[in-house]
Amino acid sequence: MKSLLKDAREQKGFKTRELAQLANIDQALISKFESGTRKPTKDQIIKLSQLLEIDYETLMTAWLKEKILYEISDEEFALKALLLAEQEIQKNKKAIDSVILSSNQIILDEIEKLKNQFQSFNHFQLRQISKTLELEFIFQNIHSNGNSLTLEETKSVINDGITISGKSMQEHLEAINFQETAVYIKDLSQKKTAFNEKELLLIHSLIYKGIEFENSGKYKNDPLILREMNLLFNWYESHKNNLHPIILASEIYLKILDINPFEKGSLQIANIVINWILLQNNYIYVLTQTDKNNTEYSTALDEYKIKNDKSAFINYILKIEKENLINVIQSNTK
Template sequence: MKSSLVKKLEMAFNLKRRLDGLRPLSSAQLARLREYFTVEWTHHSTALEGNTLDLRETRLVLLDGLTVGGKTLREHLEVVDHRDAILWLEEAVRSRTPLTAGLVREVHRLVVKSTLPEEAGRYRRGGVRIAGSEHVPPAAWDVPALVDRMVEEYAGMAGEHPIRRAAWLHWRLVWIHPFMDGNGRTARLLMNFSLMTDGYPPAVIRKEERMRYLETLETASVGGDLGPFVELVAERVIESLRIYLEAAGEPV
């Protein structure tokens, strides 16, 4: 009997095949989808780290250029920086830019360029602990070599299912924890860079799933089982594929 994870990976593959048969989508369809995912992805990714702007407020900041009363300047800057990182990654995907340590650092630089400029794009120079986790990230002096190895291992996974590969990249980045802050946002951006490079839409890990998200990452880091996290990512990819198909007028 097929496992739940295998069934979901197959479902994602089949939905993507249906979507591929409808491509290219119209410019109007793509513009609406891009706007939707930019807001959703930014809102949920920053909310996972404690940003209190709600979805409507995030949309106002990103699309209308407005400020929201009662919210901090930092929260506004976080969502704008995240949006800028998405735009940069979209261009990297279009130009078929490969994953490199330089790309990882540039994504991080964009994520924290306004809120932590002195650390933007710089590997941490000291030890770090993750609140609520038993996993202790490696020593700072090992970080550059570990990121280089991550990039090499990722390149060697070209034959893996794209969702497994993207989930592994996310997990490995947070396992290394190469930066003082912004590791989670950077990892989710890199995960979606991988998915989009392989022709999939971005996966949005929702703030309501924060506990499951952290628990599945802990299971991978401490228990050595990446399966539950891959399954979570697969569910979110399926959701995104269905949104794309609905936008194209396809029943799902």
């Protein structure tokens, strides 16, 4: 943990004195944290994580590891105790997941009824709805990346092959690439292809096809990222059959944002993956409003980042899915 703190501080260009002032922590303590002679409190970890832009989960994991080692590393039965503790934590985790599911059961049941109503539409209606939602999905993803194409301009680019005056070639390519990506994840969903690393990296390369970016289809050059992504895929495999698909997709979205595995495009990848899982389970697109003006989205993310409470974000995704289904059904039953 000490190297995590020191490296992050130096990368941010802070002197220990400056960081101490920002964090409201004594400068001598900051130095001791970095030398390993003192351990921060949990509140101090939260502050340092935010100020130094260190992934909260990564820093907390390092903090807990050192706390455990300090307490029991020299004990004869440490490994047996750790095994029993792991079993108890897993048991408690399942209980928490069960509480999340039961607390959301009413809205999940409502979503299920709406989904069945939506699927009762004829083939032509479903195709038109899919095209409309796909366009909005493409637009929101390129918009979150700073693309200035309007919704109508995006539609003209991807449907009619029109070049929009005053817009850059890259902006056109981003729209085209996301349209191809949307088609690709729809195909993956129809084939019931599970979330996996090979397809994830291919999707990332699709986003940047023809755009000058040497790291497309590649994680950041960081061994920790590779380890975290392996843990993510293992987590998915162990939870894909016992978590509700919307809750599963929401948690993976958060985990991808936590890991931030790519130099560019991690937010877009999170948006793609959540919808890949939803479409695969016959739900419709969740279009997360990620711009700074959406306080509901920002508040839900802050609850997760600061308090490590994922329930607010899961509730947000459930609300968006329900609202999207209602809007689609109402607009097609008039």
